[in-house]
Amino acid sequence: MRVCVLGAGVAGLTSAYQLARDGHEVTILEGRDGAALEASFANGGQLSYSYVAPLADPSVLPHLPAWLLQSDSALRFVPRLDPQQWRWCLSFLLACRGERARQTAIEMLQLGALSRATLHDLVQREAIDFNYVRNGKLVVYRDANAFDAARRKMAYLQTAGSDQRALDAAACVALEPALERAQPLLAGGIHTPSEEAGDCHRFSVALADVLKTRYGVTIHYETPVHSFVTERGSAVAVRTPQGEWRADAFVVALGNGSAPLLRELGMRLPMYPLTGYSLTIPGAPGQAPRVSVTDLHRKLVYAPLGERLRIAGMVEIAGMHVAQRERRLALLKRQAQEIFPDAGDYAKAQTWCGHRPATPDSKPLIGATPYRNLWLNTGHGALGFTLACGSARVIADAIAGRTPPLDLGAYAWQR
Ligand SMILES: Cc1cc2nc3c(=O)[nH]c(=O)nc-3n(C[C@H](O)[C@H](O)[C@H](O)COP(=O)(O)OP(=O)(O)OC[C@H]3O[C@@H](n4cnc5c(N)ncnc54)[C@H](O)[C@@H]3O)c2cc1C
The missing domain is CATH 3.30.9.10 (D-Amino Acid Oxidase, subunit A, domain 2)
Structure with missing residues (x-):
């Protein structure tokens, strides 16, 4: 399947990694001229899986x-x-x-544990350097x-x-x-x-390189997404100044750009x-x-x-x-x-x-939308580096139709 990931922050890049490992043909569209130049740039660097309350x-x-x-x-x-x-x-x-x-804290601990295991697997496979x-x-x-x-x-x-x-x-x-x-x-x-630590920007830049060189992922920088083209309940393309990009599925991982973009589709992300x-x-x-x-x-x-x-x-x-x-x-x-x-x-x-x-309750928004092939992986708040790998794993499972190791309902966007 052709999957278009929107956003090359840590959430988008880790999503692209899991999707590419599933064998999808992945393209990333990013507005800035490099990876992880917004929220993922110089964050606290803590991979704080147990402090996700x-x-x-x-x-x-x-x-x-x-x-x-x-x-x-x-x-x-x-x-x-x-x-x-x-x-x-x-x-x-x-x-x-x-x-x-209390319930949110338990769900976040589960996502934290999945993230740790998924990051360990990524680090072992790809040997990337990010302090x-x-x-x-x-x-x-x-x-x-x-x-x-x-x-x-x-x-x-x-x-x-x-x-x-x-x-x-x-x-x-x-x-x-x-x-x-x-x-x-x-x-x-x-x-x-x-608990662990690392440089989120270095991680993201190194992962972008791995995606391009080892997994054939195409990353288009300086390509801001302005709107979606939809047909009969599906997203068929996104509009950018460089033209339209068509795909079979789209993952919105735009950080703070997510809510403004989806508003025109009538989706109000909290x-x-x-x-x-x-x-x-x-x-x-x-x-x-x-x-x-x-x-x-x-x-x-x-x-x-x-x-x-x-x-x-x-x-x-x-x-x-x-x-x-x-x-x-x-x-x-x-x-x-x-x-x-x-x-x-x-x-x-x-x-x-x-x-x-x-998001108000600190839980990321991961999963389906009212559009059949439009997916969310956004809203990671103060813990996006910590939770990125687990969230990516969950969204890739959902897109593949596999049962994710966590209750997807806990992260669903409520209309
Ligand atoms: C001060 C601070 C300290 C932090 N400390 C930690 C910490 O210690 N540990 C931790 O786990 N987390 C920490 N975080 C949180 C973490 O940095 C974020 O949750 C995470 O970076 C979010 O990643 P993201 O990919 O969702 O968003 P971003 O990194 O913002 O990525 C979104 C991408 O989408 C692009 N984009 C947006 N709109 C469009 C559009 N319309 N078209 C094309 N591209 C677009 C942006 O340019 C950007 O590259 C901290 C955050 C801050 C601010």
Whole structure:
């Protein structure tokens, strides 16, 4: 079958990989002049399969007033005259209900586990280089109550198969000596040895190369998709400035471009961009962390990427418009230096601002649409790198008519 994948971010490229391995003739159409130049460019780099709990959780509700009022909060809401923003926020609040959040967390853990297994298989087969490390992750807490709550949650996650252990502040430093100067700030941490890290952009570029050279996939860059041509309930082609592209099936993996494109087909995807920032600094030999670290108090993540350290975080519900880029990046730098003052050369930081293509309940949209041969693999929010390989496997199974290893209904787009 001729399959056209729309989007060459990490979701589109991994989808193309699974489809090509199934023997389909795959073409990718991408608006930018290279792979992974949008959300997949300089993200946190964490492959965080056990930390996939949704952002929408009852525990966030007490923090909402602070988000609204503090300009320097990690999470910010910037109200706009945009009905999509208000609809998304309302759905987010509804998704915070306890039972729904718990069910979502279980479904995301299953997708995380599938993603890990699928990525391991890909790495073994293709031997691609993307600063991949199986280095474990340490989530550190500054507040004793938050640490106690995390320990309780850990006990619950262990019943779902997560291998984790709680460490006091000294044990955190013993595990990750780069935290030594931050020890007085720490109440403790949760260590998950099975977590991993890598450079999502390098992964995507290397995978694009593998797709072209080993699987005969054609990738057309600078080819923005403007609309679909449909006939009798099927998509037959997409329109681009270079002309129409016909295929037997289409996979929409356009990240933040997905909802605008599908709106003209009458499909309203519940997605909104959540802005975040990152710094990439040259790591100081012997001083930069080797374990991935999440500072839960600041909601910042740290991942070693070869000789570099990636620092990422902040969530702004403000649309694609970025009003305070330099101010937020300066704040990110200050907050990172609080915990890792000697980790690297902050003066040489490469800065980035990206937009997570997020659904209100954090679950990606994977599966069928009202159009017989039009499929979705989008809306991966804060976890697209982590969940890409599993999501790709699920969509390829669905297109092939195989029963996916997960309940597809959990990721279906609800009309
Ligand atoms: C600050 C930050 C930190 C993050 N940290 C992590 C992390 O540590 N771990 C993790 O797992 N995830 C993380 N994420 C999330 C992750 O980066 C995203 O979920 C993921 O990159 C989404 O991939 P995607 O392929 O769906 O979207 P994208 O990478 O945005 O790809 C979509 C592609 O579609 C193209 N496109 C859009 N519209 C059109 C059109 N009309 N025609 C043609 N092409 C089009 C775009 O150019 C783009 O290349 C982070 C995100 C941010 C912003």
